[in-house]
Amino acid sequence: MTSVTVHITAPTPVELGVLRVAHRLTAFVEQRVERRAERRLIALDLLRQQQTSRHDPHAVDHALAQLGLPER
Numbered sequence: 001m002t003s004v005t006v007h008i009t010a011p012t013p014v015e016l017g018v019l020r021v022a023h024r025l026t027a028f029v030e031q032r033v034e035r036r037a038e039r040r041l042i043a044l045d046l047l048r049q050q051q052t053s054r055h056d057p058h059a060v061d062h063a064l065a066q067l068g069l070p071e072r
């Protein structure tokens with residue numbers, strides 16, 4: 001008895017379809033990850049700005065003095 005070896009060299013249409021779906025899904029997930037990372041960076045920048053910007057306690061007194069009003 002002889003054995004026959006079948007060499008499949010090209011993917012079937014179903015396999016091509018599955019590959020296309022997989023590529024689209026991968027691209028979609030990668031875009032979501034990138035957008036989430038961008039939003040996270042923006043949020044961290046805003047948080048850093050809020051934490052580093054300290055209000056000058058004398059700024060109000062200075063503004064009142066410029067207006068000619070008595071200090072608090």
